[in-house]
Amino acid sequence: MNTKNDNTESMNHLMEQYLNIKAPAQGLELVKLKMKEAEAVKMKQKKAFRKTIGTMAAVLAFLFILPNTNENIAKAMSEVPVIGKVFDLVTFREYKYQDERHEANVKVPEVIAEDGQSNAAEQVNKSVQEYTDQAIKAFQEDVKENEEGYQGLDISYETVTDTDDWFVLKVDMVETQASGYETAKYYNINKKTDSVVTLKELFVEGTDYVTLLTDVIQTEMRRQMKEDEAVTYFIDDPDPEMQDFCFEELKEDQNFYINAKGQLVIAFDEYEVAPGSMGRPEFLITDEAVLKNLI
């Protein structure tokens, strides 16, 4: 038997078999989706990086101003006469970490009631701690496991509103990593009732607030897009692949806050309803149809 010929022939058979391995056609669509996902993540990273730089600059500025004004502001704040509870924010704990490719800068806030007793403060603090602990844990796991790229975690906080009626805490989180997001979480405390208020609780019981708000926001999105070509929201997209990303219904527990004028503002995270270039869209709700259902 001529082994050499057999060899070549068999090798050719094997090659045919190999080249005949058929990739499933629907798999290609999944591959395309994955590439889209990667693109979105890249956009986020770019954005988050810019944001991080911005945050750093802001922190620096803050440090400079602090020694001169801190006492005055504190004094002025404590002299404002208010009915209901008085709340303040302090940094409950800090977490810092840095190596060549990882950096964390976390400040966890704690809400303190001046009289030392507040259900709302307790509730907010518990939630904030769970939220930040989770982020820190995820970051620490990344440090251990992920050997490529840059990972960053920034958590900061601020008082958004502090009026007679409302105290609103905002916790900002910037995660710079492969699947990173830039998010904000709001805690709305009703000072008079000493309670943390959910979106649902702002409305008269039984109100279909999800539909009401969805309609108002969709209308506003379309109006803005018509008015300015540079404005884009994920809405009415003819591309079937984008349909899943479209804003069709408000989440029941959508982020919101009460601003200094006591108005309702619906807040979206980056990429939630619009491309990254739109930042974190917010919608001030002034529509009569909604307002009449507010408590």
Added chain:
Amino acid sequence: MGLKETEELIRHEIVEGYDRYYRLAFSYVHNQSDALDIVQESAYKAILNSKKLRNPHLVRAWIYRIVVNEALQHINKYKKPYIELEEVANSLEGKEEEKVDQYLKDALNRLEEPDRTIVILRYFEDMKIEDIAYILQKNVNTVKSKLYRAMRKLRISLEEVSG
């Protein structure tokens, strides 16, 4: 070439070469769902790291490199036992010719990595030795000697079966 163009080039190559990358992935894991996972993950990483592709002429080799790494990681992670094809071949009742083919296939699958990948890329996908060296991050001479060794092993296996 700008970043956007590089990304577009990579996307195009992945879509056009989808079958190619799939069958290489399949040759590591022998099942559709794992092979698809590998290709998807590779496509994701390729787009995410598109700026690391310095030389656009190497786009195909560059993507192969990601697929190979992804496949190896996948195997290590799940530690799937290799199918003992030899036993299948021994029990195979059929024409002598089929038996020889099956034997060669077993022998190929039993080659160590990266020797097996080298044979596939060189003979089945017709890649140049230089490109294979780039894909596997080895120098050209190492690839040549591994290829030589692998082909020798295959020939010996064949001689055994066909007497």
